[in-house]
Amino acid sequence: xxxxxxxxxxxxxxxxxxxxxxxxxxxxxxxxxxxxxxxxxxxxxxxxxxxxxxxxxxxxxxxxxxxxxxxxxxxxxxxxxxxxxxxxxxxxxxxxxxxxxxxxxxxxxxxxxxxxxxxxxxxxxxxxxxxxxxxxxxxxxxxxxxxxxxxxxxxxxxxxxxxxxxxxxxxxxxxxxxxxxxxxxxxxxxxxxxxxxxxxxxxxxxxxxxxxxxxxxxxxxxxxxxx
Numbered sequence: 001x002x003x004x005x006x007x008x009x010x011x012x013x014x015x016x017x018x019x020x021x022x023x024x025x026x027x028x029x030x031x032x033x034x035x036x037x038x039x040x041x042x043x044x045x046x047x048x049x050x051x052x053x054x055x056x057x058x059x060x061x062x063x064x065x066x067x068x069x070x071x072x073x074x075x076x077x078x079x080x081x082x083x084x085x086x087x088x089x090x091x092x093x094x095x096x097x098x099x100x101x102x103x104x105x106x107x108x109x110x111x112x113x114x115x116x117x118x119x120x121x122x123x124x125x126x127x128x129x130x131x132x133x134x135x136x137x138x139x140x141x142x143x144x145x146x147x148x149x150x151x152x153x154x155x156x157x158x159x160x161x162x163x164x165x166x167x168x169x170x171x172x173x174x175x176x177x178x179x180x181x182x183x184x185x186x187x188x189x190x191x192x193x194x195x196x197x198x199x200x201x202x203x204x205x206x207x208x209x210x211x212x213x214x215x216x217x218x219x220x221x222x223x224x225x226x227x
Contacts, residue, residue, distance in 0.1 A: 002028040003048040003118060008038035008064060009080065010056045018051070021107050027114075035059025039067050047075055049114060054081040054088060065095040074145060074158050076117045080105075093195040096157050100191070116186050121158045133168040135227045136210040140164060149209055156206075159184065163199050167215065167225040177222035 005027050009015035012033065019029045030047075032038035036058040042050070050068060052061035059067075065077050079092045079100040089100050099113050133140040139148040145161040147154045156164065162184050167175055181188035181196060200215060200223060207213045213227045 002026050004046070005029045005114075006032070006038060006042055006047040006050040008032045008035060008051070008056060008061065009053045010034055011053070018107075018110075022111075022114075025111060035061065035064040038064055039071075042068055042075075043071055046072060049117065050075055050077045051110075051114075052077060052079055054079055054092065062091055062095055065092070065097060069096050069157070073155050074121075074161075076121055076158060078110075078113060078117070089191050090194055090198070093191075093198045096159075097195075098159055099185075120162065120184065133165075133171075135168070135171075135207065135225075136213040138207065138210060138213060140168060142168075147206055154206055159199055160202060160206075163196070164203055167203075167223065171225040171227060174218050174224050175222045180222065 005022060007015060007018055007022070007029050009018065009031065010033050015031050015033065019031045022029045030041060030045075032041055035052075035056045038050075038052070039059065050065075052064055054061040056064070061079055061081075065079075068075065068077065076098040077096060079089075079097050080103060081088055081092070081100060082103045092100055098117050101110055101113060131142075133142070137149060140146070141148070142161055142165040145156045145158065147156055147164070163180065166180055166183060177193070177196070178188045181192055185192040185195065204215050207215070214225075216224045216226060218224050
């Protein structure tokens with residue numbers, strides 16, 4: 001089955017070019033020319049991945065990503081940005097983005113990033129039941145991406161779930177920073193490292209109700225989940 005991609009791009013020439021190229025690679029692409037129409041589109045249907053231009057009329061990509069997370073929390077998001085500024089990229093990761101690509105870019109690079117994300121987020125064997133992890137008063141179900149605390153559940157994004165599961169597998173041990181980056185983000189570059197810091201901060205907020213559960217920074221090495 002062809003993967004469905006939501007593409008939000010206000011540059012009509014680039015949007016049509018991207019849609020045609022991705023369609024030639026067997027993706028089913030729906031193009032929206034502004035953030036408002038893209039939000040209406042994702043509210044009416046489901047997608048396997050979203051590609052969002054940051055600078056768009058009516059609703060920019062950062063606001064759109066936050067709205068998408070309220071509708072489909074786990075759908076992967078790639079940002080397109082003409083600004084090569086760290087602040088934009090970090091703000092994008094704070095909204096839950098999985099990756100970004102700076103204009104101008106090659107189509108081959110975009111395809112590589114799409115395929116890398118879809119490999120990470122799809123095709124876990126359904127015949128294999130994932131373990132549930134007990135973290136103090138919390139229970140974590142990685143297959144359904146649910147973190148539960150005293151009857152209340154929090155639906156995690158794909159990256160939040162992947163990172164927490166990796167921490168769980170190494171609990172009370174050091175999870176090396178570069179290993180986590182290569183495992184989840186594929187590349188251990190600066191922007192991905194900052195992205196992981198954002199996700200670590202989120203996980204700490206989710207786990208703060210039980211003070212016996214901590215994610216420690218191990219200087220120069222990585223992180224350690226204590227529980």
